[in-house]
Amino acid sequence: MNDPLPAPGDGPAISRRAALKLGLVGVLGAAVGAGSTAVIARLGRAARPRYRFFTDAEANLLIDICEQIIPRDDVPGATDTGAINYIDRQLCGRLSRHQETYRRGLESFRQTCLQARGAPFGELAPAAKIEALRSLELGEAPRALWGDPSAPEFFNLVLSHTMQSFYGSPRHGGNRDYASYRMLGLDYPQVVGQNRYKKA
Amino acid sequence: MALRHVNAVVVGAGAGGGVVAKELSEAGLSVVILERGGWVSFEEHGQDELINQRTTVLGDAYGPDDRSPRVAETGPGRFEVVLPHEGGYNNNAACVGSGTVSYGAMAWRYMEKDFRMRSTYGAPEGSTLEDWPISYDDLEPCYEKAEQQVGVSGDMSANPFAAPRRRPYPMPAFPYNTEGRILEAAAKRIGLHPFPIPMLRNSVPYGGRNACVHNRYCCGFACPNNAKNGTHNTMTPRALATGNCELRTHSIAKEVVVDDKGLARGVRYFDATDAEQYQTADLVVVSGGAIETARLLLNSKSRLFPNGAGNRYDWVGRNLQGHAYCGADGLFEERTFDDVGPGATIAVSDFNHGNPGLHGGAALCNEFIRPPYGFSGMRPPGQPSWGKAHKDFQRMFYKRSVSVRGPVQEMPVFDARATIDPAVRDHWGIPVVRLSGSRHPHDVEIGRVIAAKAEAWLKEAGAVATWTNVPGLGLSGGQHQAGTCRMGSDPKTSVANRFGQVHDIDNLFLSDASLHVTNGGFNPVLTIMALGFWVGGHISSRWKDGRLT
Numbered sequence: 001m002n003d004p005l006p007a008p009g010d011g012p013a014i015s016r017r018a019a020l021k022l023g024l025v026g027v028l029g030a031a032v033g034a035g036s037t038a039v040i041a042r043l044g045r046a047a048r049p050r051y052r053f054f055t056d057a058e059a060n061l062l063i064d065i066c067e068q069i070i071p072r073d074d075v076p077g078a079t080d081t082g083a084i085n086y087i088d089r090q091l092c093g094r095l096s097r098h099q100e101t102y103r104r105g106l107e108s109f110r111q112t113c114l115q116a117r118g119a120p121f122g123e124l125a126p127a128a129k130i131e132a133l134r135s136l137e138l139g140e141a142p143r144a145l146w147g148d149p150s151a152p153e154f155f156n157l158v159l160s161h162t163m164q165s166f167y168g169s170p171r172h173g174g175n176r177d178y179a180s181y182r183m184l185g186l187d188y189p190q191v192v193g194q195n196r197y198k199k200a
Numbered sequence: 201m202a203l204r205h206v207n208a209v210v211v212g213a214g215a216g217g218g219v220v221a222k223e224l225s226e227a228g229l230s231v232v233i234l235e236r237g238g239w240v241s242f243e244e245h246g247q248d249e250l251i252n253q254r255t256t257v258l259g260d261a262y263g264p265d266d267r268s269p270r271v272a273e274t275g276p277g278r279f280e281v282v283l284p285h286e287g288g289y290n291n292n293a294a295c296v297g298s299g300t301v302s303y304g305a306m307a308w309r310y311m312e313k314d315f316r317m318r319s320t321y322g323a324p325e326g327s328t329l330e331d332w333p334i335s336y337d338d339l340e341p342c343y344e345k346a347e348q349q350v351g352v353s354g355d356m357s358a359n360p361f362a363a364p365r366r367r368p369y370p371m372p373a374f375p376y377n378t379e380g381r382i383l384e385a386a387a388k389r390i391g392l393h394p395f396p397i398p399m400l401r402n403s404v405p406y407g408g409r410n411a412c413v414h415n416r417y418c419c420g421f422a423c424p425n426n427a428k429n430g431t432h433n434t435m436t437p438r439a440l441a442t443g444n445c446e447l448r449t450h451s452i453a454k455e456v457v458v459d460d461k462g463l464a465r466g467v468r469y470f471d472a473t474d475a476e477q478y479q480t481a482d483l484v485v486v487s488g489g490a491i492e493t494a495r496l497l498l499n500s501k502s503r504l505f506p507n508g509a510g511n512r513y514d515w516v517g518r519n520l521q522g523h524a525y526c527g528a529d530g531l532f533e534e535r536t537f538d539d540v541g542p543g544a545t546i547a548v549s550d551f552n553h554g555n556p557g558l559h560g561g562a563a564l565c566n567e568f569i570r571p572p573y574g575f576s577g578m579r580p581p582g583q584p585s586w587g588k589a590h591k592d593f594q595r596m597f598y599k600r601s602v603s604v605r606g607p608v609q610e611m612p613v614f615d616a617r618a619t620i621d622p623a624v625r626d627h628w629g630i631p632v633v634r635l636s637g638s639r640h641p642h643d644v645e646i647g648r649v650i651a652a653k654a655e656a657w658l659k660e661a662g663a664v665a666t667w668t669n670v671p672g673l674g675l676s677g678g679q680h681q682a683g684t685c686r687m688g689s690d691p692k693t694s695v696a697n698r699f700g701q702v703h704d705i706d707n708l709f710l711s712d713a714s715l716h717v718t719n720g721g722f723n724p725v726l727t728i729m730a731l732g733f734w735v736g737g738h739i740s741s742r743w744k745d746g747r748l749t
């Protein structure tokens with residue numbers, strides 16, 4: 001039951017108690033053993049999608065936001081796995097009621113970056129990008145630029161849609177090549193009836 | 201062309217409807233079941249993380265679809281149209297079997313005190329807490345029928361708090377998975393009494409169907425191996441096999457017709473082609489689930505009941521309740537994940553009653569296996585939910601985490617309710633339900649105490665970090681919706697009598713969770729099925745020489 005050696009894909013083999021003792025926030029970063037560079041190389045060549053809802057400028061900004069939410073490290077991140085494809089597709093389907101939130105939210109965010117950081121989001125240094133998004137999450141963005149949606153509403157919507165794209169079934173447009181399942185070491189697609197069972 | 205008159209129309213082929221239709225068909229009545237959904241299969245949505253009956257961000261796998269909106273109170277005095285996959289809708293399901301196709305299949309009997317909540321505790325201020333008009337002993341034989349005929353795997357011998365039973369479960373209990381083994385040892389060390397969760401799943405072949413294959417995902421999904429027992433693969437096929445029963449799918453009831461003598465004459469409904477039909481019958485049973493049953497009664501206006509059938513005293517749709525889920529999450533050093541689905545295996549019933557200062561409590565169980573999307577929202581307070589920290593947390597703890605949850609028995613609130621929206625109609629032009637109100641504050645107090653018990657259990661089990669989840673005051677209902685047409689002996693403070701017959705309408709019966717006076721500190725479905733046997737048995741005993749006596 002006590003399983004000191006992680007199975008493949010079972011997570012990093014660091015001293016977890018040490019990490020936990022230090023507190024959870026931000027100290028859990030550690031290398032993951034799985035050799036996924038090949039996967040990234042393959043994904044990197046994926047054709048650029050044609051957007052159903054977004055303009056190119058909106059899409060580029062959103063891709064950049066999603067990538068901060070689930071960044072690539074040694075396994076694929078939001079860009080590699082098609083977050084923009086998922087959101088764009090679902091905004092023209094099941095999630096269509098959020099279209100205007102995206103349109104207005106992206107514009108407010110674009111202006112927020114110019115006003116508060118003096119540059120477009122895409123030109124900010126990596127740490128500044130994270131800070132800019134953290135301000136949205138905490139509702140610290142300039143009031144005049146945000147109404148409906150509020151900054152946290154917009155951020156949380158993008159956050160949940162990015163998670164859906166990364167962890168949902170690839171049939172909805174994200175999680176390309178089952179990347180998140182590979183990352184977690186889960187069999188995918190699941191084999192139904194994989195376990196022994198008695199037939200009636 | 202008029203439809204052939206039948207003895208009984210049953211509205212809804214879910215938990216309560218499936219059982220009652222089978223009972224009446226076997227008793228020799230001619231029965232028509234009207235079900236607004238259709239037959240569903242595993243193949244259509246498979247194990248889709250975003251379209252199932254638990255995670256519905258892209259839709260409900262097992263209905264209803266967007267043709268059936270509701271209106272929900274989204275802020276004080278603010279009402280919005282909501283779709284089935286959205287939280288405020290409080291959906292269960294709409295298909296043959298309803299929630300019993302995709303449920304987690306926990307198969308609880310309530311405890312004796314759960315039927316006597318008011319006499320045990322007294323009603324807290326602001327609650328309509330009441331005793332049931334029937335006791336556990338009344339219902340015990342019906343619980344047994346549900347366990348035997350639908351099929352339950354279990355063993356209560358290690359639970360000293362369980363209400364007495366005459367017969368053991370028909371199938372042996374499922375063994376504990378890894379989480380269950382970790383939690384069992386810990387529970388015993390702190391003096392709790394752990395036992396395996398009784399399940400409406402086959403631990404061995406039963407009823408001509410296979411044993412469970414332990415799929416990772418089960419709760420929220422249909423079973424690919426037909427080893428999960430709902431009414432769709434047990435009761436409804438048995439009803440149809442009698443030759444006395446006809447099931448009309450994609451048929452939505454609009455109104456129960458009540459005549460000037462105060463008798464139900466039949467049901468108006470829209471068939472699969474959206475054409476309106478009128479099915480006459482000697483008696484009508486409404487089993488639409490707590491919210492839709494209330495809607496149908498409220499929409500059934502007649503001269504004697506201008507505010508809806510059974511609604512003379514304005515009790516239809518009131519006391520809407522569900523469960524105030526609370527609990528704790530814990531992170532472990534050791535691996536807790538073994539991919540042996542569905543994951544929930546162990547429970548304690550130590551905290552259902554007898555908590556000082558509290559009106560009841562809840563059972564505690566370990567959770568079903570969480571899909572990675574669900575786990576992405578499971579974080580200790582203060583932990584970042586995105587960025588590199590998010591990914592690291594997923595990798596580190598997806599397979600080293602345990603959740604324990606408990607369904608707090610709620611204190612019914614008169615103003616937590618389903619009414620009819622004055623303006624919004626569904627695809628068929630039927631006025632839709634409007635949901636409003638909130639939970640009783642005592643539910644939150646109970647939730648806080650029970651969550652702390654769950655946290656202590658996880659700590660003892662070796663969790664290196666733990667945190668609690670306490671319910672808020674938002675309106676309850678959802679998958680465990682109940683209470684909207686409570687049974688009782690006083691027609692002024694209840695909707696149906698002790699046999700589920702609507703007061704003053706001698707041939708109109710209810711058989712679903714709407715009858716629940718209170719909802720137990722457990723998942724409700726076995727009680728709903730038992731009530732189906734109770735109501736069905738009562739109708740059958742009154743059915744003589746081709747009529748209701």
Ligand SMILES: Cc1cc2nc3c(=O)[nH]c(=O)nc-3n(C[C@H](O)[C@H](O)[C@H](O)COP(=O)(O)OP(=O)(O)OC[C@H]3O[C@@H](n4cnc5c(N)ncnc54)[C@H](O)[C@@H]3O)c2cc1C
Binds near residue numbers: 211235303
């Ligand atoms: C994902 C999930 C997990 C669950 N897990 C558990 C569990 O582990 N244990 C447990 O005890 N419970 C569980 N439940 C809850 C359980 O399924 C419900 O409590 C139960 O199904 C309710 O029974 P009911 O008869 O009141 O209503 P339902 O079973 O919902 O049946 C009502 C039926 O009536 C139909 N209907 C409604 N209105 C009309 C109309 N006007 N015309 C025609 N048809 C109509 C509906 O389509 C539906 O099929 C779960 C539910 C879900 C969705």
